[in-house]
Amino acid sequence: MPGIILAANWKMNMNLSEGSSFLSKFAGQELPPDVEAVICPPFTLLYPLSQIKEKTPFKLGAQNMHWEEKGAFTGEISPLMLKDLGVEYVILGHSERRALFQEDDGMIARKLASALAHNLRPIFCVGETLEQRENEDTFNVLGAQLRRGLKGVAKEQVSAIVLAYEPVWAIGTGRAARAEDALEAARFIRERFRALYGGAVAAALPILYGGSVKGGNVREFIGNKEINGVLVGGASLDPDQWRTIIEAAR
Numbered sequence: 001m002p003g004i005i006l007a008a009n010w011k012m013n014m015n016l017s018e019g020s021s022f023l024s025k026f027a028g029q030e031l032p033p034d035v036e037a038v039i040c041p042p043f044t045l046l047y048p049l050s051q052i053k054e055k056t057p058f059k060l061g062a063q064n065m066h067w068e069e070k071g072a073f074t075g076e077i078s079p080l081m082l083k084d085l086g087v088e089y090v091i092l093g094h095s096e097r098r099a100l101f102q103e104d105d106g107m108i109a110r111k112l113a114s115a116l117a118h119n120l121r122p123i124f125c126v127g128e129t130l131e132q133r134e135n136e137d138t139f140n141v142l143g144a145q146l147r148r149g150l151k152g153v154a155k156e157q158v159s160a161i162v163l164a165y166e167p168v169w170a171i172g173t174g175r176a177a178r179a180e181d182a183l184e185a186a187r188f189i190r191e192r193f194r195a196l197y198g199g200a201v202a203a204a205l206p207i208l209y210g211g212s213v214k215g216g217n218v219r220e221f222i223g224n225k226e227i228n229g230v231l232v233g234g235a236s237l238d239p240d241q242w243r244t245i246i247e248a249a250r
């Protein structure tokens with residue numbers, strides 16, 4: 001059984017003093033047993049936060065990366081650069097990357113394979129749009145995103161993956177999925193992993209829910225063993241909300 005993973009996706013928010021002051025509020029604190037918490041700040045804050053993170057209970061994650069180690073890729077960040085700063089996680093395939101920056105399943109597959117090859121834990125995001133849900137296409141969409149994204153991922157590597165089910169219509173809208181819908185999607189994802197990699201891998205896969213999670217609703221999602229954590233955007237920018245989310249995992 002995986003423990004609980006709480007991941008904060010700060011997106012394009014927080015400057016140096018805001019990010020440092022957020023982290024300093026958690027200095028010397030401990031997480032509940034079997035809980036891991038990961039802060040994914042903008043790239044500009046990875047280095048300064050890596051210098052103070054030992055004082056806090058958090059790990060560091062990036063919000064994206066390129067699949068190549070180095071080269072002529074203006075504006076990109078490589079897995080080696082992340083490793084150099086002690087980054088342990090990387091969010092890949094987030095719906096904002098897919099929708100606003102035209103990342104397709106092929107690119108996400110290359111990023112996933114590269115993250116795994118460099119011992120970074122990918123937080124691999126999948127999720128359907130509202131239109132796809134209304135057309136009862138949710139499980140086709142999730143199935144295709146998983147199949148294409150995981151292409152090239154070997155069974156020996158797959159245990160490092162964290163899956164995040166993030167319905168696009170729930171992200172940043174204040175309209176979280178119903179717990180039973182999140183549960184149904186998590187069961188579907190686990191079943192796909194069972195078919196692809198076997199029962200032991202599927203049972204150990206951490207599946208997070210993301211989309212309008214807050215201190216007030218987080219228990220609905222992590223209160224069962226199918227959902228093993230949350231990926232939090234807006235509410236993770238507020239230290240009080242983030243603290244409530246951590247306490248809810250106790």
Ligand code: PGA
Pocket residue numbers: 009166170171172173174210211212213231232233234235
């Ligand atoms: P939200 O974002 O919590 O603001 O809905 C979640 C995400 O995009 O990961």
